[in-house]
Amino acid sequence: MRIDLTKLIGTYGAEIPFEGQVDLTGEEMYGAYPFQSPVTYSGRIVNHLGVLRLTGTIKTVLNTCCSRCLKPLDILLTAETDVILSRDAGAEEEDDVFPLEENAVEVEDVLVPALILQVDMTYLCKEDCKGLCxxxxxxxxETECSCQTRQIDPRLAALASLLNRQDEQE
Ligand SMILES: [Zn+2]
Ligand SMILES: [Zn+2]
Structure with a gap:
């Protein structure tokens, strides 16, 4: 959503509220497309004594899976932003400043990166998930298979296969 800031720039105390949705279904992260649920945002831009300040919230339900057992997981994801919009050259050097190239802002350019920053590389269904065998x-x-009792140190695997061969010969 593009917001024209020209009206706001001349008037101290003026504000423009905004609210919208953004489609991130094509956004790839770590080899998956986790943004399949609606991504909604809202906020406002205020002229505070000549400084344009954008505050907003963006949220969605991240569709991912447990990195150990691969069970599907829905993670509630929220990001808050509070930035100063500035047309000063070099302003991007400072934290919390979003540089503008014109008297307008694409609010999604401010909010979406904040949401993406909240995404972890891996998620677990529970702290002590035992994963897949x-x-x-x-x-x-869910199941206790017998494989885990027979797990062999890879360094001993060669020895084990040798012993197995002897078993078969007997
Ligand atoms: Zn799990
Ligand atoms: Zn098993």
Missing amino acids: PICGCDRN
């Missing part, structure tokens, strides 16, 4: 693929939270 690497051998039979069963969910170890």
Whole structure:
């Protein structure tokens, strides 16, 4: 959503509220497309004694999965932004300043990066998720397979296969 700031610039105390939705379904993160739920935002831009300040909230439900057991997970994700909009050259050097190239702002350019910053690389369904068995693929939270008792240190794997061969010969 593009907001024209010309009216706001001359009037101290003036404000422009905004509210909208952004489509991030095509946004790829860590090899997945986690933004399949609606992404909504709202906020306002205020002329505070000549300084344009944008405050806003953006939120969605992130559609991801547990990195250990691959169970689908819906994570509520919210980001708050509070930035000064500035046309001063070099303003982008400062924190909390969003540089403007004209007297208008695309609010999604301010809000979406804040939301994306909130996304973690991995999520777990629970702190102690046991994950999937690497051998039979069963969910170890639900099933106890016999594979885990036979897990072998890779350094001993060669020795083990040698012993197995001897077993077969006997
Ligand atoms: Zn899990
Ligand atoms: Zn198993």
